[in-house]
Amino acid sequence: MNAIALAAVSLAAFLAAYFTYARFLQVRIFKLLPDETVPSRRFQDGIDFVPTRPAILFSHHFVSIAGLGPILGPAIGVIWGWLPAMLWVVFGTIFFGAVHDFGALVISLRSEGRPIGEIVRDTVGYRAGTLFMLIICFLLALAMGVFAYLVAVLFTSFYPESVLPVGCLMPIAVLTGYLIYRLRVPVTAATVLGLILMFGAIRIGLDYPVPLYRYFLDPEVGAAVSALTAAPLPGAAAEALREAGNAAGAQQVLAAADRARDCWIWILLAYAFLASVLPVWVLLQPRDYLNSFQLYAGMLLLVAGLIVVNPGLAAPALAPSNPGTPPLFPFLFIVIACGAISGFHSLVSSGTTVRQLDSSVHARAIGYGPMLLESLLAVVAIIVCTAQSPIFPGTESWLARYGDYAQMNRLGTKLDVFISGAGSLIAAVGVPARFARSFMSVVVVAFALTTLDSGTRLMRYDLEALARTFKLRPLTYRFPAGILSVLVIGYFALIKVHGQPAGLALWELFGSANQLLAALGLLAVCVFLYVRRRNLLPFLIPMVLMMVFSLSAMTVKLRDFFREGSLVLLITGIVLMVLTVWLLVETVILIRLFRFGRRGGEG
Secondary structure: OOHHHHHHHHHHHHHHHHHOHHHHHHHHHOOOOOOOOOHHHHOOOOOOOOOEOHHHHHHHHHHHHHOOHHHHHHHHHHHHOHHHHHHHHHHHHHHHHHHHHHHHHHHHHOOOOOOHHHHHHHHOOHHHHHHHHHHHHHHHHHHHHHHHHHHHHHHHHHOHHHHHHHHHHHHHHHHHHHHHHOOOOOHHHHHHHHHHHHHHHHHHHHHOOOOHHHHHOOHHHHHHHHHHOOOOOHHHHHHHHHHOOOHHHHHHHHHHHHHHHHHHHHHHHHHHHHHHHOOOOOOHHHHHHHHHHHHHHHHHHHHHHHHHHOOOEOOOOOOOOOOOOOOHHHHHHHHOOOOOOOOHHHHHHHHHHOOOEOOHHHHHHHHOHHHHHHHHHHHHHHHHHHEOOOOOOOHHHHHHHOOOHHHHOOHHHHHHHHHHHHHHHHHOOOOOHHHHHHHHHHHHHHHHHHHHHHHHHHHHHHHHHHHHHOOOHHHHOHHHHHHHHHHHHHHHHHOEEOOEEHHHHHHHHHHHHHHHHHHHHHHHHHHHHHHOOOOOHHHHHHHHHHHHHHHHHHHHHHHHHHHHOOHHHHHHHHHHHHHHHHHHHHHHHHHHHHHHHHHHHHO
């Protein structure tokens, strides 16, 4: 099968699912009505609860749930072959991921816009809800700490040309939000102006990278680096100095890169705080809205490149397991999360998105639709990483590159495979190769940042919910909760464990824990439907399977942590498993009591 046929079949499946299965969920399961009062209007405050046009909210929600996940996951998930990855992305999205996102949005819509943790507290019980909110808090802090570190690394060591475009997008977004919501400028006109400024910034950033590490160098070493080239990456600069016999200068470059990375983390945390507390229409929503057009443009260019090149697939449908590669089951379902199903999405649906939904009839388009688009991005990522190209002229070259799981699972390697492949496809339609690669690097970094700003706001919501649960009145306000959110995130981004950031040290747990959160999100929807005597099979089946996938993967990881003597990871994983099992027990007790009450009422 060639790449175009693969993309066409996937797109057809997604469209069919939206107009059939999603409609079935909307009409038969949730019974959404156009005259329902929605939280955005009932609690409208101009800060978090803001009725929003469907097109803007669609883009905002899409960017918030996407991030780097549908790129990085497939970039390594194809190591088992393109067929398992493609099947999981397509069928996982239709029957797992989009169902999960849609369900979380609707139960929050029907619960006055409360986050999913509070919904569990109200439906399952105080202890269960508190446990769920604690799990959410830990996972958000861990994930956002890693993303703050990740974006800082991308700025410092990979794509300094993305700094100016990503930074300029902030004031451009504020201007766009002000034009739309305060000056009542037509959305189309404000959007066009914002896009002109945004794409102009991308072009300027190509010529004016920001290698921040050079500001931490001594003048002599800085001059030596400048003599190499205009703006070398720190790794290349250190290697060049080492080859020239300047070992001390090379060491100083690497130390300067570390200082620059930490400096970026502090800057990013300040930005995340602003994004978490400012009215959503001021920064977060318009930034995500404008940012989505970068990805739309990138996807259209990639599809055009596929049509022009019409490549075959270099990767085999099923790849043999190489030494060090984990088993396909259950790790395919953990490695490819965003793009199939991700627990983080339930937090977005029941957090920022539900508070902006203008009408319940938009729930299907906003809850189910963006997940399909995200999965289409994952399909494109699979094709980019498996199609014949200058980096993969044939199957042997692909197997040689993907023969080392440990090497391929590194950030730089995964990004390089995707960006190089994407750049070559975009260049095929006449875009200069240098600009094509830089454009894709900006898209990648900008989308990593969207996860950080949205996640920080969700962290704030979760802390406020915990504060209401424990009667901690000061933390129920957005500014104290926002400050605490960035402090906790900063801990995971900056504090070292065994020589690496705490978030990275615990990141091995995140994949399993994130999918465990997806199972718990589906469980919350199941309970919601059960107490209302609705058909819960569309949610129960994926919930059970996700519980099996995530608990199986976590059990394997705990065994590995025990063998390696990784005490911190082992204890953290055990605590997460215990909390999850406890939550399941609480749910079973609730269901038994509810069934007993029904029987008693019938008797």
